[in-house]
Amino acid sequence: MAYSEKVMDHFRNPRNVGEMKDADGVGKVGNPVCGDIMELYIKVKDETIVDAKFQTLGCGAAIATSSMVTEMVKGQKLEDALKISNSMVAEALGGLPSQKMHCSVLAEEALQSAISDYRKKKGE
């Protein structure tokens, strides 16, 4: 197994890491039994994600996909953000080892979950 340079860069220098106290939407996925937990926070203005942050417990791929997905969603319309698939995240990272693809799924799910949390809070 080998990680791409891009994965390692996002692992070493994760973008947008940290808690967002005043998040408009929070997505929590994974569980400690599997060794991966992701929390994704989004700040939304006019149906656009204006900021995103994350906190992740997990392997290198879990941290890198979290970092990448927060980068990808910033400035995106919610409807466009919902189109971001796990394979787009993996691709943006220069690919993932096959046994680590599930981390990109986690990132996709975290994003979906944060957006639906936002909608729920907004009472949609």
Place this chain on the structure above:
Amino acid sequence: MAYSEKVMDHFRNPRNVGEMKDADGVGKVGNPVCGDIMELYIKVKDETIVDAKFQTLGCGAAIATSSMVTEMVKGQKLEDALKISNSMVAEALGGLPSQKMHCSVLAEEALQSAISDYRKKKGE
């Protein structure tokens, strides 16, 4: 598999090799299908082997045991020569690899056969 120095010496410089035209007894054992043929010639005077020669087709051990047995019998009383066993021949050669012990059996048989040929010729 490895041959002892003694075996290699007798192989390289076989003692008493060659035909004996006026042999008193000849022993022929082995067969070409097995790849080993030994002919042992003895010259007998007063129930004593005064000379011995051999011709052998075969592996290193076959040639070395032939050479050794001719050395061992020279000067021996017939009754003593008959007591020479295959393991005595092998031992005199510093041992033989297990898969080559049959060559020492051949040497013993050739000797027995040469002596019985001599006795038959003498009309005993």
Place this chain on the structure above:
Amino acid sequence: MGRIYLDNNATTPVRPEVAEALARMLKGCYGNPATLYCIGQEAHVELEHARDVMAKILGCNREEIIFTSGGTESDNIAVLGVARANRKKGNHIITTKIEHHAILNPCKALEKEGWQVTYLPVDEYGMVNPEDVERSITSGTVLISIMHANNEVGTIQPIAEIGRIAKAHKITFHTDAVQSFGKLSVNVDELGVDLLSASSHKIYGPKGVGLLYVRKGTKILPIMFGGHQERSLRPGTENVPGIVGFGKAAELMAAEGPAEEARLLKLRERLWEGIKANVPHVKLNGHPTMRLAGTLNVIFEYVEGESIILSLDEHGICAASGSACTSDSLEPSHVLAAMGVPPEKSHGALRMSFGRENTEEDVDKVLEALPKVVEKLRSFSPIYKDFLKQQTA
């Protein structure tokens, strides 16, 4: 940046003396030992010398040693070979839950063929109870296979005691000594084993070489078929240079003896004391005393092992999470699971295993990097955040 290699249980660098022996063999002694001419005979002599070295270390006869291609092959010949040779006598094998996959997986393969396998539990320190072994024996038991020292946590099993039980019940007894060979005493009579596996690359020898001790009279079948090499139990042109390198490595380990083990123990304890003093929420895995001198397995709560490894790598430090052989898989360690460690904790396990190149300086450098690494990762960790909130609440 100098690298600090702390994964000596996974594999070890070939030591210079062994590399020299290999180079010498490659240059001058390339013959096939089955051949009669000089070059072949020279190889034969070298091969048999290595066998003598091993026989001395194991306290056995040279004919009882079969050179193989590594620990996995030795283990497979032992399990599959003894099982298949005794099919008529029974269909039950006793092993443990904490064996290496080179034992567990042949056992699983046999289960598919109708064999019954008892996987014995271990206590919280990874120790097997010899009474459990005795209780599991049935009239159909044909093999007991229990590892000498565990590769993940280092716990050393009471092999001699189990050996006496096996002997009393006349059951063939194998031990996987891949992690202990060259480190602990492996006299086969003292251990009471009929078969024993070892691997060269764990003791600074070349990769691709191992050995299986097979006590005279043990019923066993080969798993491969071909030429007459290694008493037909391991056919194929012998890897003479590799075997000679293995012999040299074993000889040197034997010469160093317990002194090197004592040195490793000191390093390990220095590291563990330092970790305890500098990193909160850590837990030691493995037996406190009955443990390989060079093995330190620690759980760092609220973080995940792989992310520690990758971060340590940035500091030039090489360590492992669980066993190297399973690092490709996502399963939490089966060894820690057997010891009762819940998966949410075992994901945070880090194995640091010492070897002859390690120094006190290495330990100190690790002690500088590790707390920072763990702290950084915890700062990302949502469950650590939750934990801290609980604390302050």
Place this chain on the structure above:
Amino acid sequence: MGRIYLDNNATTPVRPEVAEALARMLKGCYGNPATLYCIGQEAHVELEHARDVMAKILGCNREEIIFTSGGTESDNIAVLGVARANRKKGNHIITTKIEHHAILNPCKALEKEGWQVTYLPVDEYGMVNPEDVERSITSGTVLISIMHANNEVGTIQPIAEIGRIAKAHKITFHTDAVQSFGKLSVNVDELGVDLLSASSHKIYGPKGVGLLYVRKGTKILPIMFGGHQERSLRPGTENVPGIVGFGKAAELMAAEGPAEEARLLKLRERLWEGIKANVPHVKLNGHPTMRLAGTLNVIFEYVEGESIILSLDEHGICAASGSACTSDSLEPSHVLAAMGVPPEKSHGALRMSFGRENTEEDVDKVLEALPKVVEKLRSFSPIYKDFLKQQTA
């Protein structure tokens, strides 16, 4: 005394470039390629580079190459692995009478388990008739295994033709290319094979390494069980330095290409012409043209092969009788027997196999020694004496 090594079909000396690659790996790249940190990843890169080299030579995908511990293991995985994976489909295997024991003996082991094995005959030149292959196919045939080039006499089989037959009948086809890999073209699509075995130490690579090509989609089971290495078909810590050495050796063979083969052919023909001119009562074994360039197998009537070998050794010349792997046994060559050579003749067979270190000078030195050696041995030979008497009578 300079040695003349004429047993390159048994094993070959590691060439300097390969020894260098090995030394480099041993020194700097000892990591376990399954590990994540730098040293492990470097080993991983080296391992995959070697796989790419092999894939290019075989014209296949990198994932289709499994590194093993040698030719014997590759052959065993192919035969036992395909048979066991197809047990439900049938129980018939087709092979030949002239295979290496690494094929014949797993076949015999399968026969004991109820498998039917057809051992095809060969003609006087050691050639299999493809029509015989087709005629032997039954509805239960699950594997055809036919060697590419024979190790004793060098005869090259019509693999591509047999490949077409296997394909037409949808039967898995394996070839033992241990003697041809690096010498003949072994493009797996041109040959039409699903599996192919090769061994490093036959092409100036290190001992203890081999490969098995397994076409994607081929049903096959492992013969050993353990870690995930080599797609679980060959578990155990990879012998990365050995594999890198094998890769280097294969790369160099490929670069040299047919030029070296032409050189060997010239040496071989010079030797054979010289033998014919200087030694009476000799006979060539093997195909006159469809034969490995470096293989010369000759019967010297009225003498026995081992005694020639031992005598040549005194002159610093290393040669073989039959195959090296059977030189420990007393059986006459099964290959020559299949070619119709009666045992009383085949005991006089000598195999001289050329390699990259051999020169014309070597040939001339052999031509000086060999006639004397044969003459001396014939002078001891009772059947030669009888023959001479018959002549003069």
